[in-house]
Amino acid sequence: MSDVILETHDLRREFGALVAVDDVNVKIEAGTLHSIIGPNGAGKTTFFNLVSGTLPPTSGTVFFKGEDITALPVHRTIHLGLGRSFQITNIFPNLTVLENVRLAAQAMGRDSFRLLRSHGRYDQYLDRAAEVLDQVGLSGQELMPASTLPHGDQRKLELGMILAPDPEVLMLDEPTAGMAAEQVPELMDLVQRIQEDGDKTVVLVEHNMNVVMRVSDRITVMHQGAVLAEGTASEIAGDERVQTAYLGELYDDAKPEAES
Ligand SMILES: Nc1ncnc2c1ncn2[C@@H]1O[C@H](COP(=O)(O)OP(=O)(O)OP(=O)(O)O)[C@@H](O)[C@H]1O
Numbered sequence: 065m066s067d068v069i070l071e072t073h074d075l076r077r078e079f080g081a082l083v084a085v086d087d088v089n090v091k092i093e094a095g096t097l098h099s100i101i102g103p104n105g106a107g108k109t110t111f112f113n114l115v116s117g118t119l120p121p122t123s124g125t126v127f128f129k130g131e132d133i134t135a136l137p138v139h140r141t142i143h144l145g146l147g148r149s150f151q152i153t154n155i156f157p158n159l160t161v162l163e164n165v166r167l168a169a170q171a172m173g174r175d176s177f178r179l180l181r182s183h184g185r186y187d188q189y190l191d192r193a194a195e196v197l198d199q200v201g202l203s204g205q206e207l208m209p210a211s212t213l214p215h216g217d218q219r220k221l222e223l224g225m226i227l228a229p230d231p232e233v234l235m236l237d238e239p240t241a242g243m244a245a246e247q248v249p250e251l252m253d254l255v256q257r258i259q260e261d262g263d264k265t266v267v268l269v270e271h272n273m274n275v276v277m278r279v280s281d282r283i284t285v286m287h288q289g290a291v292l293a294e295g296t297a298s299e300i301a302g303d304e305r306v307q308t309a310y311l312g313e314l315y316d317d318a319k320p321e322a323e324s
């Protein structure tokens with residue numbers, strides 16, 4: 065086993081009779097961009113919730129850097145270095161851009177309890193926020209209320225909020241959702257740059273197959289809660305079961321032009 069940073073063993077979550085995540089075994093290699101794809105309702109967000117500690121599993125285990133983190137609540141997994149986004153925008157609309165990121169650095173950082181007693185730390189978090197805003201391309205917009213940012217910039221802000229505590233793993237659930245098509249490559253380039261330059265691991269849920277095929281080192285395909293296939297982008301693009309279950313519907317650009 066090479067450098068596996070995140071791993072699940074028979075991870076399972078039932079909602080009544082529904083098996084939303086069905087004994088999923090996934091290994092995420094450190095420093096890679098690993099996408100999880102699958103049709104609506106496949107269990108991708110539930111899987112994220114189980115891994116990050118947002119939701120307890122029915123059974124199974126989650127390991128982060130070899131440590132069993134299954135029972136840990138989300139604030140503990142964040143402290144350990146596991147950062148996650150939510151499918152729905154998670155910013156404080158009335159606060160400024162800078163305050164949103166500063167609070168994320170502070171609240172998620174290891175020193176949150178000591179913060180109020182130390183002025184120096186406040187400055188440290190402000191510095192960190194400014195650094196992160198530069199990284200995600202929002203310098204110059206620090207003092208704008210977050211709600212006044214265009215939607216695409218709000219998604220960048222969210223990315224900044226995940227980055228603020230400097231996680232080792234970023235779990236991004238549809239980071240480009242709702243973005244205009246022409247803004248998507250910019251955000252994904254940003255994600256790739258963060259992953260490659262910052263030596264981070266990214267776990268990505270994304271419906272845009274062109275994006276997924278371009279940026280992923282590995283892809284896990286979920287279908288009805290279970291893992292249907294796993295491999296490199298070209299292995300997945302060529303997998304017949306995946307084509308039948310899923311890709312054919314979504315990966316329109318891969319279809320021959322003949323039909324129209
Ligand atoms: N809290 C819940 N209570 C009951 N059922 C749930 C709950 N959360 C998710 N589900 C169900 O579990 C299944 C998996 O949902 P999930 O949101 O994980 O799918 P997804 O792959 O993220 O889908 P999408 O691509 O639409 O975001 C769905 O059938 C969903 O209705």
Ligand SMILES: [Mg+2]
Nearest residue numbers: 108109110151
């Ligand atoms: Mg989802």
